[in-house]
Amino acid sequence: MFKKWLEIKICFFVLVVGLASVGQARFPDPVGWWKLDDGAGTTAADSSGNGYDATLDGDATWVDGVFGGAVHLSGAGWIDMPVEVWNEKVVPNATYSFCFWYNLPDAGGAKVTFGSVLAGGGRHFQSHVPWSNGRIFYDTTGHRGNDQFWQAEWTGEWAFWIFQHDAINGWKRYYRNDEIIHDSTGQAATLPEATALVVGANGTHGNGVIATYDDIRFYDLSLTVEDIQGIMAGEDLVEGVAENPVPEDGATDVVRDTILAWSPGIYAATHDVYFGTDFNDVSEATTASPEFKGNQPDTTYALDRLEFGRAYYWRIDEVNAPPDSTVYPGSVWSFTVEPEGYPVSADRITLTASGQGNANEGPEKAIDGSGLDEDGKHSQEISEMWRSADSEPG
Numbered sequence: 521m522f523k524k525w526l527e528i529k530i531c532f533f534v535l536v537v538g539l540a541s542v543g544q545a546r547f548p549d550p551v552g553w554w555k556l557d558d559g560a561g562t563t564a565a566d567s568s569g570n571g572y573d574a575t576l577d578g579d580a581t582w583v584d585g586v587f588g589g590a591v592h593l594s595g596a597g598w599i600d601m602p603v604e605v606w607n608e609k610v611v612p613n614a615t616y617s618f619c620f621w622y623n624l625p626d627a628g629g630a631k632v633t634f635g636s637v638l639a640g641g642g643r644h645f646q647s648h649v650p651w652s653n654g655r656i657f658y659d660t661t662g663h664r665g666n667d668q669f670w671q672a673e674w675t676g677e678w679a680f681w682i683f684q685h686d687a688i689n690g691w692k693r694y695y696r697n698d699e700i701i702h703d704s705t706g707q708a709a710t711l712p713e714a715t716a717l718v719v720g721a722n723g724t725h726g727n728g729v730i731a732t733y734d735d736i737r738f739y740d741l742s743l744t745v746e747d748i749q750g751i752m753a754g755e756d757l758v759e760g761v762a763e764n765p766v767p768e769d770g771a772t773d774v775v776r777d778t779i780l781a782w783s784p785g786i787y788a789a790t791h792d793v794y795f796g797t798d799f800n801d802v803s804e805a806t807t808a809s810p811e812f813k814g815n816q817p818d819t820t821y822a823l824d825r826l827e828f829g830r831a832y833y834w835r836i837d838e839v840n841a842p843p844d845s846t847v848y849p850g851s852v853w854s855f856t857v858e859p860e861g862y863p864v865s866a867d868r869i870t871l872t873a874s875g876q877g878n879a880n881e882g883p884e885k886a887i888d889g890s891g892l893d894e895d896g897k898h899s900q901e902i903s904e905m906w907r908s909a910d911s912e913p914g
């Protein structure tokens with residue numbers, strides 16, 4: 521089975537390189553993404569950009585996985601997941617997909633595969649893959665979803681597991697690879713906040729799991745089968761492309777004197793810089809296009825002073841050293857420059873003056889828009905301006 525997916529992965533890799541020049545919006549963004557490629561220390565960095573780093577605890581160790589590194593738990597280890605991803609992203613949205621690669625060398629006994637700890641006790645988000653009776657449990661409030669048994673041929677084999685709950689529309693399901701093996705309805709609920717979120721069983725549990733995990737992800741939506749197949753194939757794990765754009769993709773209020781920066785792909789020797797004011801032009805640009813700003817060894821690019829309030833688009837293609845000089849086209853990123861000024865509502869300003877000509881010629885006329893024409897030009901009518909006592913405007 522894994523060999524089959526490895527073959528598909530290679531096919532998708534080629535496909536992604538071909539598609540990358542038109543952006544990689546094909547996949548939803550995880551709200552938490554732990555690739556488990558860190559390899560040392562106890563921090564498992566979050567690659568979602570949301571800063572939800574996880575922490576290895578107990579006997580958890582770094583090992584090789586499906587994609588780069590992975591984490592092995594030997595029965596007395598676990599990963600402390602950041603509970604904020606649940607409380608801040610999942611609870612308000614009430615729909616999620618929780619995914620991970622999982623390799624279980626021995627299916628016997630009872631295992632806590634993942635779980636949340638609720639302030640008032642009880643279970644809402646917990647799984648046993650499997651429990652000691654061989655059943656796979658996916659516990660949500662009042663419902664255990666344990667109609668499926670572990671299959672002997674799955675033991676010792678990597679598989680991608682996806683646990684979903686749409687607590688608004690009331691269904692939950694889980695997949696092993698791209699196959700649904702549980703699908704139930706009537707599970708509408710209010711997701712409770714949690715005090716901890718754990719992969720494996722933490723020190724307060726028995727039933728620790730002996731298993732290897734890789735590429736753990738949280739999404740605040742329901743992944744489709746097509747999404748799952750692409751993720752399994754590593755389609756959104758392409759290495760070699762530029763990442764971590766500065767300014768961030770979609771940033772607003774960016775200063776006019778901006779220096780672009782990015783993290784280089786792991787193979788890159790140089791970088792092709794593309795920059796312009798039209799998404800499609802930047803997306804489709806080649807080294808012959810006006811959007812091409814040059815090939816350079818540095819991972820920063822200083823721009824000329826930009827226009828207030830304008831949206832800009834940029835792309836970094838990573839280029840290998842000769843002789844192969846392979847190019848990894850990047851996504852198109854965008855940002856918008858700060859506006860020239862910020863309107864302040866007249867009702868937030870109090871104006872006073874030493875005097876005024878008539879009751880309808882007070883200082884408030886200077887800021888309330890009186891007499892402005894459609895081009896923003898001022899009127900010369902005295903009744904539409906502030907006039908000091910007994911004097912005419914010159």
Ligand SMILES: [Ca+2]
Binds near residue numbers: 555557587
């Ligand atoms: Ca990994």
